[in-house]
Amino acid sequence: MLQRNHAERGLASPVVACVQMEPHVGEKQANVARSIKLIEEAAEHGASLVVLPELANTGYVFSDRDEAFTLAEDVPSGETALAWADAAQRLGVHVVAGIAERDRVRLYNSALLVGPSGIVGTYRKLHLWNNENLFFEPGNKGVPVFHTPLGRIAIAICYDGWFPEVYRLAATQGADLVCVPTNWVPMQGQPADQPAMATTLTMAAAHSNGLMVACANRIGTERGQLFVGQSLIVGGDGWPLAGPVSSDHEEILYAEIDLNRTRAGRNLNPFNHVLRDRRTDVYDPMLGTGWPPSPS
Structure with missing residues (x-):
């Protein structure tokens, strides 16, 4: 049964929804149909932006x-x-x-951003986890920031969150919100009574960059691999606005996209x-990429 996690107060600002669901490997049509049902559910409850998990259409293992x-x-075009x-x-x-993206003979673990006017852009996962290295190429599109009516959106996927450079490059290009489709798994040595490492890293990245971060994880066990759930939405001050949630059922999280609050949190x-205090006389403000930072 689908659980709903919705703020009790009225939501005047645009709303982001993170869909925690269970895709099944190889069942692409069923996965897509289920994802659309959940997008519809989120839209009915006021969401303007909906985030689905990593490889939501294909399954992961x-x-x-x-x-x-x-x-x-x-x-x-797929x-x-x-x-x-x-x-x-x-x-x-x-x-x-x-989404699993095919570019001629190359494969990428990608994420697609679409909107009311059509396709906005694509992000390709930069940091591949474990057996992903057997299937996918590392991403080659950098850390793009997409300008939308909801704010400036960047994307990271799962293991990208272990690298603070991803969030910093998003922030220095003017991003307000990072959407994270993810398939988090248990970390070695994880104490049962402590939050998942991924949620701690997400809170730290949001706080140290003044970014809102919306993470949609999957649930279930696929070909022996357990996924931990614990989807969450974090404000620009680093504190959770919704979640982390249980790992054993589908759920939709909701939070306001309050850009003024996010920017004030810096x-x-x-x-x-947190951004003005960077010692750009000591280290390259764009981490050596050569990209120009966007105005804040």
């Missing part, structure tokens, strides 16, 4: 590269991308969703601002 290649699609774009246009929402006190 591929048996080999041939299976991954067969399930992957061209982006943005059937899944078109289905999500159609749902976004029909419902008047933006959607960020993880001011830690009258003297300190």
Whole structure:
């Protein structure tokens, strides 16, 4: 049964929803159909932006590269991308969703951003986890920031969150919100009575960059691999706005996209601002990429 986690107060600002669901590997049509039902559910409850998990259409634990290649699609012309774009246009929402992308003979663990006007852009996962290295190429599009009516949106996928450079490059390019489709798994040595490492890293990244971060994880066990759930939405001050939630059922989290509050959270006190205080005389403000920072 789908659980709902919705703020009790009235939500005047745009709302982001993180969908915690259970895709099944190889069952692409069923996964996409289920994801669209959940997008519709989120839209009915006021969401303007919906985030789905990593590889939401294909499942995650591929048996080999041939299976991954067969399930992957061209982006943005593949059937899944078109289905999500159609749902976004029909419902008047933006959607960020993880997808296996095929680019000729190369495969990427990607995420697609679609909106009411169609395809907005694609992000390719930069840091591959474990057996992903057998199937996918490392992302080659950097850390793009997409300008939307809801704010400036960047994307990270799962293991990208272990690298503070991803969030910093998003922040220095003017991002307000990072959407994180993810398939978090248990970490070695994880104490049972402590939060998942991923949630701690998310809170730290949000706080140290003044970014809102919306993480949609999957649940279930697939070909022996357990996924931990614990989806959450974190404000620009680093404190959770919704979640983390249980690992054993589907759930939708909601939180306001309050850009004024997010940007204000970068001011830690009258003297300190997490982005202005960077010592750019000591280290390259764009981490050596050569990209120009966006105005804040």
